[in-house]
Amino acid sequence: xxxxxxxxxxxxxxxxxxxxxxxxxxxxxxxxxxxxxxxxxxxxxxxxxxxxxxxxxxxxxxxxxxxxxxxxxxxxxxxxxxxxxxxxxxxxxxxxxxxxxxxxxxxxxxxxxxxxxxxxxxxxxxxxxxxxxxxxxxxxxxxxxxxxxxxxxxxxxxxxxxxxxxxxxxxxxxxxxxxxxxxxxxxxxxxxxxxxxxxxxxxxxxxxxxxxxxxxxxxxxxxxxxxxxxxxxxxxxxxxxxxxxxxxxxxxxxxxxxxxxxxxxxxxxxxxxxxxxxxxxxxxxxxxxxxxxxxxxxxxxxxxxxxxxxxxxxxxxxxxxxxxxxxxxxxxxxxxxxxxxxxxxxxxxxxxxxxxxxxxxxxxxxxxxxxxxxxxxxxxxxxxxxxxxxxxxxxxxxxxxxxxxxxxxxxxxxxxxxxxxxxxxxxxxxxxxxxxxxxxxxxxxxxxxxxxxxxxxxxxxxxxxxxxxxxxxxxxxxxxxxxxxxxxxxxxxxxxxxxxxxxxxxxxxxxxxxxxxxxxxxxxxxxxxxxxxxxxxxxxxxxxxxxxxxxxxxxxxxxxxxxxxxxxxxxxxxxxxxxxxxxxxxxxxxxxxxxxxxxxxxxxxxxxxxxxxxxxxxxxxxxxxxxxxxxxxxxxxxxxxxxxxxxxx
Numbered sequence: 001x002x003x004x005x006x007x008x009x010x011x012x013x014x015x016x017x018x019x020x021x022x023x024x025x026x027x028x029x030x031x032x033x034x035x036x037x038x039x040x041x042x043x044x045x046x047x048x049x050x051x052x053x054x055x056x057x058x059x060x061x062x063x064x065x066x067x068x069x070x071x072x073x074x075x076x077x078x079x080x081x082x083x084x085x086x087x088x089x090x091x092x093x094x095x096x097x098x099x100x101x102x103x104x105x106x107x108x109x110x111x112x113x114x115x116x117x118x119x120x121x122x123x124x125x126x127x128x129x130x131x132x133x134x135x136x137x138x139x140x141x142x143x144x145x146x147x148x149x150x151x152x153x154x155x156x157x158x159x160x161x162x163x164x165x166x167x168x169x170x171x172x173x174x175x176x177x178x179x180x181x182x183x184x185x186x187x188x189x190x191x192x193x194x195x196x197x198x199x200x201x202x203x204x205x206x207x208x209x210x211x212x213x214x215x216x217x218x219x220x221x222x223x224x225x226x227x228x229x230x231x232x233x234x235x236x237x238x239x240x241x242x243x244x245x246x247x248x249x250x251x252x253x254x255x256x257x258x259x260x261x262x263x264x265x266x267x268x269x270x271x272x273x274x275x276x277x278x279x280x281x282x283x284x285x286x287x288x289x290x291x292x293x294x295x296x297x298x299x300x301x302x303x304x305x306x307x308x309x310x311x312x313x314x315x316x317x318x319x320x321x322x323x324x325x326x327x328x329x330x331x332x333x334x335x336x337x338x339x340x341x342x343x344x345x346x347x348x349x350x351x352x353x354x355x356x357x358x359x360x361x362x363x364x365x366x367x368x369x370x371x372x373x374x375x376x377x378x379x380x381x382x383x384x385x386x387x388x389x390x391x392x393x394x395x396x397x398x399x400x401x402x403x404x405x406x407x408x409x410x411x412x413x414x415x416x417x418x419x420x421x422x423x424x425x426x427x428x429x430x431x432x433x434x435x436x437x438x439x440x441x442x443x444x445x446x447x448x449x450x451x452x453x454x455x456x457x458x459x460x461x462x463x464x465x466x467x468x469x470x471x472x473x474x475x476x477x478x479x480x481x482x483x484x485x486x487x488x489x490x491x492x493x494x495x496x497x498x499x500x501x502x503x504x505x506x507x508x509x510x511x512x513x514x515x516x517x518x519x520x521x522x523x524x525x526x527x528x529x530x531x532x533x534x535x536x537x538x539x540x541x542x543x544x545x546x547x548x549x550x551x552x553x554x555x556x557x558x559x560x561x562x563x564x565x566x567x568x569x570x571x572x573x574x575x576x577x578x579x580x581x582x583x584x585x586x587x588x589x590x591x592x593x594x595x596x597x598x599x600x601x602x603x604x605x606x607x608x609x610x611x612x613x614x615x616x617x618x619x620x621x622x623x624x625x626x627x628x629x630x631x632x633x634x635x636x637x638x639x640x641x642x643x644x645x646x647x648x649x
Contacts, residue, residue, distance in 0.1 A: 029071050030100070036066045043075060052079045070099030074109055081112065090116035094125055107137040111147060118150055118366040121394025123161075126366075127154040153366045156386070157394070160365065165388040166437030169411055171430055175221045176211060180204075181429040183412035189242030189296060189350050189404045189448045189492050190525065194219055196412075196431060197236035206236040208249060226273040229266060237291045241298030242350055242404070242448065243480055243490035247273065248301060250290035258284035263292055263303060270485035282329045283319050293347045296404075296446070296492035297468075297478040301327070302346040302355070311338040316346045316357060336383050337373060344368070350404035350492045352477070354442035355381065358397050362386065368396040370411075374443045387440055398429075404448065404492060406441040409434050444494040449515070449526040452487035453503050456531035461487025464505040464532065471498045471514075471545065471558040495523060500545040500561045508532040509648075510569060512544045512562060535573060540581075540647035542629075546604065551588075553599035555607065563604070566646065567611045577649040580604045580620040583627055585638035590624060598622025604644055619649075 029040040039062040046055035056079055062072045073096020080089035093113040100106065114129035130147045137144060171177060181199040188195075194211040207230040209222040224230050225238075229249070238249040245268045252261040262284040264276040278284065285307035292303040299321040304314050315338045319330040332338060341361025348355055353375045358368040362384060369392040371384035386392060391400065391411070401410040411434075414427045453464040463484035468491050470477050482489040482503070493499060498518045504510040511530050517523050533539045545562035546555065555563070570578070582597030601620040608618055630637035 029069065031066065031069055033066065036062060036069065039065070040072065043072070047075065047079060052083055055079055068099060070096040072096070073099070074106070077109075077112070081116075086116060087120065090120055090122075094122075097129070102132055102136060104136040104138075107133050107141065110136065111143050114147065114150060118154065119394065121157075121366075123154045123157050123366075123394075127151060130154070149363070150366065152363045156363050157365045157389075160386075160389040160392070163388070164390055165439050166390070167434055168390045169409070169413070169432035169434040172219070172433055176219055177428075177430045178222075179209075179428075182209075182431050183429050184237050184291075184345075184399050185410040185412060185431050186238065186240055186293075186347075186401050187403055187410070188240060188244040189446070189490055190450060191403060191405075193240070193244050194410075195225070195238050195240050195247075196222075197238065198222065205232065206234040208235050208238045208247075226266075228273045228275055239292040239294040239301070241294050241480075242296035242492045243298075243450070243488070244268065245480075245483065246294060246298035248279070248292040248294055248303075249276075250292065251276075254278075259286045259289060261288045261290050263289050263301075269483060279327055282327050285330075291345045291399075295348055295352055296350045297480050299479060300348070300352075302333070302348055303330075304344045304346065305330070311335065312340045312343055312361060314342045314344050316343050333381065337381050342368065345399040347399060347401055349402055349442035349444075350446045351442050351444035351494045353444050353494075354402075356387075356400045356402065357384075358399065359384070360396075365389070365392045365394055367394065368398075370397050370400045372440070372442075391434075391440065402436055402440065402442055404446040406436055406445045409436045409440060444496065446492045446494050447523050447525050448490055448492050449501070449528055450488070450490040451526075451528040451530060453482040453489060453505075453530045453532060454487055455508075456533045459531075461485065462505055462508070462532065463487075464489070464503045464508070464530075466491060467502045467504075468493070469500045469502075469561045471500050471561055474558075474561050474564075493517060493523070495520070498558070502565060503530045503532060505532055507535050509535055509539055509541045509646075510565065511541065512565075514544045535576065535648065537648055540645050543604075543644045543646055546600075546644050548600060551596065553596060553603050555603050563607050563611075566604075567608060567613065570608065570613045570617070577617045577619075579647045579649055580608075580618065581645045581647060582620070582622040583629075583641060583643050583645065584625050585628070585641040586625045586632040587638065594622055594624035596622070597624050600644060 029037055039058055043055045043058040046058060056076060059072045059076045073092045077089045077092035080092060093116060097109060097113055110129045110133035114126045114133060117126035117129060130151050133147050179198045179200045180202055182196050185194060185196040192213045196209055197206050198209045199206055208225040210225045211219040211222045214220050229235060233251050233254055235249055235251045238247055240247050247266045248263055250261055251264055256278050258281055263279045265279055266273045266276045285305055288306040290304055292301055294301055302316055302318050305317050306314050310332055316333045317330040318333055319327045322328055339359055339361025341359055343357060343359045343361060346355060346357040354372055356370060356372050358370050360368050364386050370387045372387060373381045373384040376382050398412050411432050412429055413432060414429050453462055455462050464482045466480050466482055466489045467476060468478040478491050480489055480491060493515055495517050499515040501513040502510050509532060511532055543562055546559045580601045582601035584593040584597050601622055605618055605620040609615060628641045630640050632638050632641060
């Protein structure tokens, strides 16, 4: 039997999961009519003999001839539930119970009606049934906590339906949604590639597919991601880094598996994906591990696992890449994200500060609902918040994806037209999108900077480390690598922050850039090709992340990121000698500018000395306004001219 990647898919995308009660455990018939009693006894005999079809035929005769009797409907509901015919069972219980007086002997029937009703979105019927169950059940009844919790869900759902949080998701047009099943959609940070799991037919195995964005903004024909990825095994629930170069996915029953379903990683160079590697025992367990989501830089991984020691049957775990490029032992995300219920299908927004996931362990619409929670300043997750209707419905939700710019969302679902309307078995699962309302968006909106890294001398692409630091905290927030064949890189930037970005490669001068989004209300994607100069005499680089107050030469605290990178560079190349040079714009007198530029260069020189760089390797000089990079005819140009440079002697 092929294992599912989704514990199983039916759990995520159907309203099943109720346990049938014994079919023949029925009360006596509340009628003395001889014909009615004969049919009743005949139906019970068929039920005890496990001939459910004949039992149902007999019960249909009984209800047609004696429609006022309630017991036949309850037995019918019990049999239909045992056969997996949940909707027909719901209709039988809903019809039969009102025909009978409220009685403790029927407390289990009230509970079953409540569970069926809430699974089909009939919250009024469900609430009434749960209340009757609580009124009639003995205090020791094990389903009492569940009934109380479901009453809270009913109350929540009624309010949510009355106050939708946004528009209904709409089905994505062709050429998407041409398979029988497609689910778990994710986008790269630039929205160029849509990755999803697909099954062309009910008999197909699960594979990963990619649709590329056309120039007009529409999505192209889906194609298999790679023959190196898709095999005769199930591959799915893929997660992709913001630059589209790191892929983590789930696959089951492979020869090198740690558990029954494991997580695998592949990396793209040029257009080719590497052979997938099992993420190993630090990440995978002997149990079921699936549903990964990657941070924008591909260095933090969240996923779902059924391993022992969690708070519920399924919990969310997290692991990160360490300095040696190894995944750390996965740890349980813990409360308040994980609950005693099922906590699944995590998605970390490109900003890294908002987590979305599905759970049935919190008050919601009654099944698996989508929640969002934000990362607090202390690094802990805040209380999850239900996303409301229509993203949550009476059915189980599967997953959610919000684009980096917070404008669009994506999900997968099969939908009935109305609550309580029968859904066909094998009904297609399709991809949907929606405009993300403010209540659903991630806390921080993201954009991206992307381009290519080249050798400045040969103009050929090179593999380089591209690192992004938050200047206010001196924290490394992203670390990606440019493609060795194309030089391509992508980093994600969050609104409201100030960043330093560095591109560096062995035997090259680092390139320093600055992005200040701390006070901008909107920001757009950037395309920045970077040219790195080989380390050699006469080469120089502008240090763009050194900061001074106007007309002052004391280095501001947020300069420490650049200063520390400079110290590391000097230690990496212990034989080179450098000049730290200061430059200004043309505002003010020549003498004042010359002195200011010299003092600023001296401040950097002194910092390097304080960090152990030998004085014999250093010198500093101020050039004032004598060497502008651009005409001093605009504020942007003057800002370019106010700079510190590092020149190799």
